[in-house]
Amino acid sequence: MSAANSAHSVVEPSLNSKRIAGTIVVLYALITLIPLVWIFLTSIKSPPDSISYPPKIVFTPSLEGYCNLFTTRTRQTPDYIASLPAPVGTCDEVTRKRNMVIAGPSNFLPRFVNSLVIAFGSTFLAVFLGTLAAYGFSRFRVPLADDLLFFILSTRMMPPIAVAIPIYLMYRELGLSDTALGMILLYTAVNVSLAVWLLKGFIDEIPREYEEAAMIDGYTRLQAFRKVVLPQATTGIAATAIFCLIFAWNEYAFAALLTSGEAQTAPPFIPTIIGEGGQDWPAVAAGTTIFLIPILVFTILLRKQLLRGITFGAVRK
Amino acid sequence: MTISHSSIVEKAADATARATPASLARHVRGLSDRAIAWLFIAPAITLLLAINIFPLIWAVYLSFTNYRANRPNAPVQGVGFGNYERVLNDPDIWQAMQTTAHFVFWTILLQTVIGFALAYLIDRKFRGHAFWTTIILIPMMLSPAVVGNFWRFLYEPQIGLFAYAVSLVSGIPTSDVQMLGNVSLAPWAIIIVDTWMWTPYVMLICLAGLRSIPDYIYEAAEVDRASPWRQFWSITVPMALPFIMLAVLFRGIENFKMFDMVTLLTGGGPGSVTEVASITLKRAAFESWATGRASAFAIVLFVAVFGLANIYVKALNKVKQR
Numbered sequence: 001m002s003a004a005n006s007a008h009s010v011v012e013p014s015l016n017s018k019r020i021a022g023t024i025v026v027l028y029a030l031i032t033l034i035p036l037v038w039i040f041l042t043s044i045k046s047p048p049d050s051i052s053y054p055p056k057i058v059f060t061p062s063l064e065g066y067c068n069l070f071t072t073r074t075r076q077t078p079d080y081i082a083s084l085p086a087p088v089g090t091c092d093e094v095t096r097k098r099n100m101v102i103a104g105p106s107n108f109l110p111r112f113v114n115s116l117v118i119a120f121g122s123t124f125l126a127v128f129l130g131t132l133a134a135y136g137f138s139r140f141r142v143p144l145a146d147d148l149l150f151f152i153l154s155t156r157m158m159p160p161i162a163v164a165i166p167i168y169l170m171y172r173e174l175g176l177s178d179t180a181l182g183m184i185l186l187y188t189a190v191n192v193s194l195a196v197w198l199l200k201g202f203i204d205e206i207p208r209e210y211e212e213a214a215m216i217d218g219y220t221r222l223q224a225f226r227k228v229v230l231p232q233a234t235t236g237i238a239a240t241a242i243f244c245l246i247f248a249w250n251e252y253a254f255a256a257l258l259t260s261g262e263a264q265t266a267p268p269f270i271p272t273i274i275g276e277g278g279q280d281w282p283a284v285a286a287g288t289t290i291f292l293i294p295i296l297v298f299t300i301l302l303r304k305q306l307l308r309g310i311t312f313g314a315v316r317k
Numbered sequence: 318m319t320i321s322h323s324s325i326v327e328k329a330a331d332a333t334a335r336a337t338p339a340s341l342a343r344h345v346r347g348l349s350d351r352a353i354a355w356l357f358i359a360p361a362i363t364l365l366l367a368i369n370i371f372p373l374i375w376a377v378y379l380s381f382t383n384y385r386a387n388r389p390n391a392p393v394q395g396v397g398f399g400n401y402e403r404v405l406n407d408p409d410i411w412q413a414m415q416t417t418a419h420f421v422f423w424t425i426l427l428q429t430v431i432g433f434a435l436a437y438l439i440d441r442k443f444r445g446h447a448f449w450t451t452i453i454l455i456p457m458m459l460s461p462a463v464v465g466n467f468w469r470f471l472y473e474p475q476i477g478l479f480a481y482a483v484s485l486v487s488g489i490p491t492s493d494v495q496m497l498g499n500v501s502l503a504p505w506a507i508i509i510v511d512t513w514m515w516t517p518y519v520m521l522i523c524l525a526g527l528r529s530i531p532d533y534i535y536e537a538a539e540v541d542r543a544s545p546w547r548q549f550w551s552i553t554v555p556m557a558l559p560f561i562m563l564a565v566l567f568r569g570i571e572n573f574k575m576f577d578m579v580t581l582l583t584g585g586g587p588g589s590v591t592e593v594a595s596i597t598l599k600r601a602a603f604e605s606w607a608t609g610r611a612s613a614f615a616i617v618l619f620v621a622v623f624g625l626a627n628i629y630v631k632a633l634n635k636v637k638q639r
Contacts, residue, residue: 022443136357162615168370189368250460
């Protein structure tokens, strides 16, 4: 980690120190990626290949993991399987090779759909409520604004389990236990704090002169908000939405404690995928891969806003 | 009990000061500004009150009773501070707090050192640094539960990649690389995963800190012929310190709540060596159904996090003012 020698200023590091820095960082990045690459490779292995020793780096790709992820299967005698008509599709074929027959769809798709519904539903609500509140805090003299804003932030500091008990009881009374609506409301409440803080930062950056000009031209405050501020804040709103989406998509503690069936999301579901004789790792890996893809896309889209989002906008870049 | 007017809140004040002048407000047709302000802010506050504050107050109430959530019809009796007494005298709970502190200490130490080093290197702006930075950021965007689950696979002694790699490097047979089953290794198994996942977070904040240091300070140091080592300790580290401390604050709060990753990796085992506070709490609340006692523990935890965060933010503000 040598800084530049005196011939170059530190502001412009020497070529040599750049090269050393680059090599170390790239090595770190590659090591970081190994678990992710491995999970993807496991998802396209056959179950025997996935648990062979030493771990196989070269193998024949198989879709068995993905097939097992989406189906439930029953074991049958070879005679029975031989008596069946020709297999329809790859999944039928690989399943029969293991002396099994596809019995029906698995729970993965409904759980994945739950994740989508709950994540998008709560994101929409959180961003909607967050935008209004952020505008309110940014543009009006709100009594106790500091305290209210701090209160909003502090709700995010509670351990989820600490509020899970009363929320569990409350939901039981209200009939919201294990419902998508209950989870949407819960995630909205958790996300709205982030949304207010982030969006307030974005809206603060829009010059208030724009709205003032519009209002002098005869717009009402609400019109000015809709037609002047909202379009200006689009980028900030989009970034905030993705952060909320990522949180709701990844959340586990509340989902595991408050949902058991109907409204269960993918994170508590994926680890429960069990094959014959232990965990079906290719299927688990397949589920994980599908689950991670949206996040990978978002990471790349968001890389410039990342810092703001993870620090509640406390640090700007 | 608030982290009163922390650095994070300071922006709120100047925005309020810049509120629309009254002269203009008079021109505005329709709803008055005051009505609009409340109309805009009320829904978010109401939701937070309903789903965060109301449950918290309820938890405080429950913590003084013997209520059990699996017997909703049993008579509820107040027990005074009985639950708190039991919680504070329970050796298992103190053990869980110690385990949590152990995790928080090591994860923060490792993540800060590695994260800062990486940020320092990335700040050299070598070719392709933006691309590799994005790659490094991926782990922290994933779900801790899903991460915990697939690391369990990597840690499997007979089939896992981690055991294989360790045995390849060290010559120890894979059957002895029992990361999750071994009492002395299991905590480290979790610390490794947490560090893998969250180092990028610290790195990102440190990077922002390094980029905030104006070039002219280094130029002045060059003129004074300060050695690179001296520059590093007298300029780089102190100037980036508030950022490093912010990263430590956020990670500290998060790791105090650590639940998902531990649940999926070890479930608190083997024995109870990785049983962090959240897992003890979950067991008391949803396995023993001792709702009252669990609520008391929850409140104790909450007060502990807030108290520590409060003291820390004061220190952070002092560093910032220097």
